[in-house]
Amino acid sequence: MLSISPAKIATVILRARKFDAGLPGSGHGRELRSFIATMNEDEQASLTAVMWIGRETFDASELDEAIATAKAEATAPTEDYLMGIPMLADYLEDGLSALGVSLEEAEEDIYPSV
Numbered sequence: 637m638l639s640i641s642p643a644k645i646a647t648v649i650l651r652a653r654k655f656d657a658g659l660p661g662s663g664h665g666r667e668l669r670s671f672i673a674t675m676n677e678d679e680q681a682s683l684t685a686v687m688w689i690g691r692e693t694f695d696a697s698e699l700d701e702a703i704a705t706a707k708a709e710a711t712a713p714t715e716d717y718l719m720g721i722p723m724l725a726d727y728l729e730d731g732l733s734a735l736g737v738s739l740e741e742a743e744e745d746i747y748p749s750v
């Protein structure tokens with residue numbers, strides 16, 4: 637079971653896309669790094685697991701195993717590891733989709749319609 641809200645994952649996706657498209661000195665990398673760093677260990681492990689599922693390192697049915705592996709193998713700060721992954725936003729979006737979570741619905745929790 638995920639220990640992170642889909643809205644937080646959606647926030648990482650949005651920030652990762654800004655970082656990837658980034659303008660030097662825009663601060664997007666700093667914002668993404670800080671956002672991930674402030675998560676607790678369970679949230680960071682879940683975020684990593686979702687990325688792995690999106691990258692097809694694990695299947696969606698192996699979510700619990702992916703989370704346990706993320707916790708066991710965490711040797712570097714999670715923000716450093718994830719920010720070094722090319723296509724992070726795409727992998728996270730694919731991971732959410734594999735878990736049956738719509739990015740659009742998760743984004744609605746960030747930006748509710750008025």
